[in-house]
Amino acid sequence: MSYDLKSETDVKDYLENLGIEYRFGCYSEKKPEVCHLLGDYLESIKKDFDKAAKVYRSNCDDYGYARSCLKYGNYSFLGKGRASDNGDPVKAYSYYEKGCGLNDPDACLHSGLLLVSKSVPKELKRDVPKAFEFLKKSCEMNNGNACFYLSGMHISGILKDEYNVPKVKEALEQKEKSSPGKAASLPATAYVVERDMQKAFEFAYKACELRNMYACANLSQMYAKGDGIAKDEKKAEKYKKLAMEMQDEIKKQQQLTFQQGLNPT
Structure with missing residues (x-):
C-alpha cells in the first residue's frame, strides 16, 4: 500500500500501521532490534514514556540489547517514564554498566562519567580508576566524547x-x-x-579526528604551546580553524532545527 505523506489522514494511517508492525515484530517474532524500534516509536510518536520505558527495560533485561540498556539508563537517570519524577542514578548506572558490557560505547561513556563525578550518590561511590577504564573502552570504540574526557583527565591529573x-x-x-x-x-x-601531556595529546588527537570540537580547540593550544607535542604554529592554526568550522556547523544546525520548529504563518 502506498501513502501520500502530504495527506494528514495517510500520515496517521502510516504511523498506526508502523506501530502495529513494530508490535508484531517485537512481541510475536521476538526481534530485539524491532523491540527497540517500538520503544523509539512509543517515545517519539506516541509520547508515551511509561510504555517506552517498559519496552526498553524488557529489551535490555530479556534480550540483552545494548542500546535499550542505554535508553533505560537515561530514563532512570532523568526520572522519565517513572511514577516519580525523581531520577535514580544508581539504577541508571546499573543499566549503563550492563550496556557497556554489551559493547555500547555511549553506555560506557555514561558509566564512566557517573563514577568520576564528585556528586555521585553515596550508594554508588566514586571510583576514578574504574571510570577511567569505562571511558577508555568507549574511546577505543570511537566515542569522541570519551576520548575528550580522557584527554582532560590527563591534562589536569x-x-x-x-x-x-x-x-x-x-x-x-x-x-x-x-x-x-x-x-x-x-x-x-x-x-x-x-598529569601526562603526551597522553592528553594522544586522546585529544583521536577525539578531534572523531569530530569533537573542544578536543580540536585543545589540540590547537597544545601545538601552540608545545604541550605533549613539538610546538608547531601551522598545525595550531589548522586545528583552531577546524574547531571554528565545527562551531559554525553546530550553529547552522541549531538555527535550522529552530526554523523547522516554527509554525508557518
Whole structure:
C-alpha cells in the first residue's frame, strides 16, 4: 500500500500501521532490534514514556540489547517514564554498566562519567580508576566524547580523594622548603590519574579526528604551546580553524532545527 505523506489522514494511517508492525515484530517474532524500534516509536510518536520505558527495560533485561540498556539508563537517570519524577542514578548506572558490557560505547561513556563525578550518590561511590577504564573502552570504540574526557583527565591529573586542598597546599610547601628554587609538584602516588601531556595529546588527537570540537580547540593550544607535542604554529592554526568550522556547523544546525520548529504563518 502506498501513502501520500502530504495527506494528514495517510500520515496517521502510516504511523498506526508502523506501530502495529513494530508490535508484531517485537512481541510475536521476538526481534530485539524491532523491540527497540517500538520503544523509539512509543517515545517519539506516541509520547508515551511509561510504555517506552517498559519496552526498553524488557529489551535490555530479556534480550540483552545494548542500546535499550542505554535508553533505560537515561530514563532512570532523568526520572522519565517513572511514577516519580525523581531520577535514580544508581539504577541508571546499573543499566549503563550492563550496556557497556554489551559493547555500547555511549553506555560506557555514561558509566564512566557517573563514577568520576564528585556528586555521585553515596550508594554508588566514586571510583576514578574504574571510570577511567569505562571511558577508555568507549574511546577505543570511537566515542569522541570519551576520548575528550580522557584527554582532560590527563591534562589536569586527578588527585586521590584524600588529597584535599589544604593537604595539597601543605605538601607543595614542604617540597618548596626542601628544594628551594625548584618547581614544586606532588608525587605520582598522590594521583589516581597522573598529569601526562603526551597522553592528553594522544586522546585529544583521536577525539578531534572523531569530530569533537573542544578536543580540536585543545589540540590547537597544545601545538601552540608545545604541550605533549613539538610546538608547531601551522598545525595550531589548522586545528583552531577546524574547531571554528565545527562551531559554525553546530550553529547552522541549531538555527535550522529552530526554523523547522516554527509554525508557518
